[in-house]
Amino acid sequence: MSAASLPRLNRKLLLETPVRVPDGAGGFTTSWNVLGEVFAEVRSRSGREAEGEAVPLAQVSYVITLRAAPVGSSMRPLPEQRFREGIRVFRIEAVTERGTDLRYLTCFADEELVA
Numbered sequence: 001m002s003a004a005s006l007p008r009l010n011r012k013l014l015l016e017t018p019v020r021v022p023d024g025a026g027g028f029t030t031s032w033n034v035l036g037e038v039f040a041e042v043r044s045r046s047g048r049e050a051e052g053e054a055v056p057l058a059q060v061s062y063v064i065t066l067r068a069a070p071v072g073s074s075m076r077p078l079p080e081q082r083f084r085e086g087i088r089v090f091r092i093e094a095v096t097e098r099g100t101d102l103r104y105l106t107c108f109a110d111e112e113l114v115a
Contacts, residue, residue: 007041011041013040014035014084014085015037015083016034018030018031018033018081018082039066040066044060060111064090066105067104068102079093089111091111092107095108
């Protein structure tokens, strides 16, 4: 991988995992547990407008690249986890290795915003 194609890991993101918490009425709510911080490159792919329950939502897809973590590590992102950057939330849809040297991971993620 040439220096020109190396990702710019210039954004600090929190990696969070969902935790089911009893709601006291026999059901569950989802809480988010922070696993740690990662530095990543965040690039947009596409956007679209979708219908939310009460208001329209703008949904933007992103490619998020970060240093690889071994399979089984708590710092290796998984689908259904998310990245947080302040109030912004990127829901992870898929994760794959980037390139043949396995130094980086590529995460495909969506961000939903109230339009």
